[in-house]
Amino acid sequence: MSDPDIIVVGAGIIGVACALQLARQGRQVLVVDPQEPGMGASYGNAGHLATEQVFPIADLSILKRLPGMLLDPMGPLRLDWKYLPHALPWFVxxxxxxxxxxxQRTVAGIRALNEGSLGAWQRLLHSIGRSELLREDGSLLVFERADSREALNALQQRMQQQQVPVAFWSGDAIRGAVPQLSDNIQGGLFFPGTGHFLDPYHVVCELVRAARASGVQFLKRQVLDGRVDAQGISLSTDQEPLSARQVLIACGAHSAKLTAALTGKKVPLDTERGYHLMLPNEHHRLPFAVTSLERKFIMTPMTDGLRLAGTVEFAGLDRPANMERAWQLHRLSKGLFREDLSAEGATPWMGFRPSLPDSLPVIDRVCDGKVLLAFGHQHLGLTQAAVTAEWVGELARGGQAPSLAPYRLDRF
Known part of the structure; x- marks a missing residue:
């Protein structure tokens, strides 16, 4: 293995996209992760290019929902009561x-990343010859109850105020485009500036292939600690130590400990545990991603079937997965289609989405440029990966990415 001049800690979609960008700038890049590339949260995300999601998942109504979050283990937003003492400072x-x-600062920060996301993904996928992995065919948010129309209208107005492309579709228009959906659908919002990935894990694999071709090396190893010295950075691992002139911390929900070791800054990073259920026999139900306003989950058509996803659980990194939450997604789908979805051969999954209390990632260069940071993208990691890689490339060059102030480490 040749000596790297930058080590990327984390082989998810953010780390791999950044590694490819850095290698193309002439850097000797080593990516380190205890798992194979793409096997963390990047493996099982919803696959939705969610450029329309410019608002945080939480608003002030979370105070009213807190009892339900604690008491309903199948609710769309769940807080494990055993985890409450640890999570309380984060929720404050x-x-x-x-x-x-x-x-408003949060919304502006999410919007700035999202507005650059589609173009960045187009450039990245074109550069590796795999543009077909992204379908730029929009997405749909549907509602079923007449009394939901007011909330939908308010959301549409808020989206328009943020210059998010959006159009109202009647129930008949929706069934004309998606005939498998039931007559219960009253209407919805169509977002033309969005899309979906046919297989998020395959996207990571294709980026890894391109990265290897550009000289990036991958090492399966656990980083335990690190320090900054006059020469650069040194990392202790579960095997021999590693060193380089620079490091990029991009290990998602696992980034806080190494960030503290290298920078002295304690980051309030927690995890939104996300679940999905993959239905292998449902290949032709939907032409694009569809979200239910009332049921609060998303359905995305993929190469391997239909993926149901979208719940949020706060229970930390150590508690075992509650896969019943994944199977709950199939129960939620009942009544949305003319014929219920088949769960035969379905597979459940859970992953950790890194989340900071202001719903913005950390994208920064600190410690005299020796430490680069790109983590905390919550449920928008796939959406924002390509644009983050472009910004990190500029930071690594010593330049300034566009308007980084909302994402700096020193905001904490």
């Missing part, structure tokens, strides 16, 4: 960030 910070000025 989340609530503080819902104050009007803070909330």
């Amino acid at each position: 910070r989340l609530l503080l960030n819902l104050r009007p000025a803070n909330y």
Whole structure:
């Protein structure tokens, strides 16, 4: 193995996209992860290019929902009561960030990343000759109850205020485009500036292939600790130590410990545990991603079937997965289609989505440029990976990515 001049810690979609970008800039790049590339949260995300999601998952109504979050193990937003003492400081910070000025800064920060996401993905996939992995055919948010129309209208207005392309579709228009959906669908919002990936894990694999061809090396190893010295950085691992001139921390929900070791900054990073259920016999139900307003989950058509996803659970990194939450997604789908979805051969999954209390990632260069940071993208990691890689490439060059102030480490 040749000596790297930059080590990327994390082989998810963010780390791999950044590694490819850095290699193309002439850097000697080593990617380190205890798992094979793409086997963390990047393996099982919803596959939706969610450029329309410019608002945080939480608003002030979370206070009213807190009892249900604690008591309903199958609810769309779940807080494990055993995890509450650990999560409480994080939730306090989340609530503080819902104050009007803070909330608007969050929305502006998410929007700035999302507005650049589709173009960045187009450039990245074209550069590796795999543009067909992304379907740019929009997505749909549907509602079933007449009393939901007011909430949908309010959401449409808020989206338009943020310059998010959106159009109202009647129930008949929806069934004309998606005839498998039931007559219960009253209408919905169509987002033309979105899309979906046919297989998120395959996207990572194709980026890994391109990265290897550009000289990137991959090492399956656990990083335990690190320090900054005069020469650069040194990392201790579960085997021999590693060193380089620079490091990029891009290991998602596992980034806090190494960030603290290298920078001295304690980051309030938690995890939104996300679940999916893959239905292998449902290949032709939907032409694009469809989300239910009332049922609060998304259905994305993929090469291997139909993926149901979208629940959020706060229970930390150590508690075992509650796969009943994944199977609950199939129960939620009942009544959305003219004929119920088949769960034969279905496979459940759970992954950790890294989340900070202001719903913005950390993208920064610190420690005299020796430490680069790209983590905390919550449920928008896939959406924002390509644009993040472009920004990290600029940071590694010593330049300035566009308007990085909302994402800097020193905001904490």
